[in-house]
Structure formats: structure tokens, C-alpha cells
Amino acid sequence: QKEVEQDPGPLSVPEGAIVSLNCTYSNSAFQYFMWYRQYSRKGPELLMYTYSSGNKEDGRFTAQVDKSSKYISLFIRDSQPSDSATYLCAIGMGNQFYFGTGTSLTVIP
């Protein structure tokens, strides 16, 4: 079983839509929960991270963690064409980090 499973997508939404991206993980020992964004032909860049259950907001982005269900989500409000990218969830403990396979998002103007 993989440490983290991510809904594969791809997702295609109209500009302005709310986007929901989801992952589940297997081990309750994981401590950090992250979302990375990867544009085509670029390396992933950290978008958000959190340690605890609950919501963390940063502008149009909200990361949600439910440790009891081992479920993490990223919500994007008022999606923009510039949000078109692959989004990777990641979980970590200690020095080790595991990434989901990524969800490709296209926001159509």
C-alpha cells in the first residue's frame, strides 16, 4: 500500500470555479501535510503546509487536514487560468516525505 493516494484527475474547470483536490494517507504517524504545485517542465514548489487537523487559509487557497480520517484536501476559490498546473499532496515525518502522484488541473478562461 502506498503511503499516500491522490485522486488522479485530470480536472478541467471554468474560470472562477471552486476546485477541490484530495488525498488519503495510510499511517497516522505522519506529522506534516503539504501541497505542492508543479507547472509543466518545472520543479514542484511548496504551496501550503500544515501540522494539525483543521483548515489553513492563504489567499484563495485552503488546506484541510482530517487526521481521524487520514484525509487531506486543497480548495482553490475563484480559480484562475494561472492555477493550471499539477498539484501534489505530500506527507512527512522526520526527514522523510512522500508525494501523491499529482492531479492535473486546467482552468479554462
Added chain:
Amino acid sequence: DSGVTQTPKHLITATGQRVTLRCSPRSGDLSVYWYQQSLDQGLQFLIQYYNGEERAKGNILERFSAQQFPDLHSELNLSSLELGDSALYFCASSPRGARTGELFFGEGSRLTVL
């Protein structure tokens, strides 16, 4: 620009060959991570070094090896290459003592094995 530099950006080679990928971490970052990204497997953790010492090992094949030098740059050596080794190889660095998952990735080295 993340500050992490990877060379070469693209590499085409034949099966059975050996290649070396190079990574320079962000200034001041002591940790270097290597990841392999392929379409079907996503980002797979290979190995981590901290200040010259191996700290963690993931799904790294025995044909692959890595090291981190005193100037903190790192090299990933891939030998006896197979078609299935074709992938994007990313290096990432993290700030000293960071445990937040804040990895800064380079732009990757795209390896094609023919």
C-alpha cells in the same frame, strides 16, 4: 527561481551506460533530497543527505548511488541504465533543521534511455 541548480537539464543515453546528475542546493541549505518522477509512479523518494552524510534511503536501486560533497553539492550516479530509468530526476534542498516539509526543488534533469 528556487535557488537549486541541477545539471544537465536533458540527457539522452543508451541502455547499459552510466550517467551522473549534479545538484547545487540553495545557499545555506544542508539537506539534499533526490527524487525520481515518472508518469505512472509520481515523485519517488530516492535518498537524502545532510551535511555530507546519508540520512534516509527510499526506493533507490542498487545500480544508483549518490553522495554529497564538502561544498554541499550532490551527485546522483545511475549505472547499467535500463529503459525504465527514463524519468525526471529532481533534487531538492531544505533549510537547516527544517522539519516543515519545505523542500525547494530544482528544475530537474530529464533522462532518456534509448
